Amino acid sequence: MISRETGLPITEDEHIIQSMLDIALTAKGTRVMRRNYGTILVPKxxxxxxxxxxxxxxxSLMTAFAEFEPRVEVRRINVNIETAGKPSFMIEAVKKRSNEVLNFNRSFTGGNDAI
Incomplete structure (x- = not known):
């Protein structure tokens, strides 16, 4: 497993988070061969x-993760709207192989590096 930003090896947890962020930040309909991939987070x-x-x-996040990230079962998603009107989200998932809990938080800031 390789980081798409650095090209260096990353852990399984980091790879899952990287994958989930890619799913969350890809606008539905933008992948030519996978029109359903992504969420409504970006266009809206x-x-x-x-x-x-x-x-x-x-x-939208729950549906996309269930369909496109088979390594985890998402247990909880919480989206908060910050004072500047920007959403942030907290995700709690369980890795299916090991039953380990995986938690992460991200804030949407806009731009190409979005989260």
Whole structure:
């Protein structure tokens, strides 16, 4: 397993997180051979940050992770809207092989490196 940023070896946990971030930050419909890959997080980033949108984000993330990251079972996703109107999310997942819990938090900042 290799980091896509540094080209150096990374742990399984880091690779899973890297994969989940790729899924979260890829806009649905942008992959030519995998039109369903990704979430609505990117195309709707200028949407009003209210509870309805927060629920849509959590649902989109949960569905995408279930479909495209088979190594984990996501147990909890929490999306928070920060004061600047930018979403951040906390994910708790369980690795299917070892039953180890994997937690991570990310904040969406925009731009190409997004999270």
């Amino acid at each position: 980033i200028d949407a009003p940050m209210n509870d309805e949108y927060r629920m849509m984000l959590m649902s």
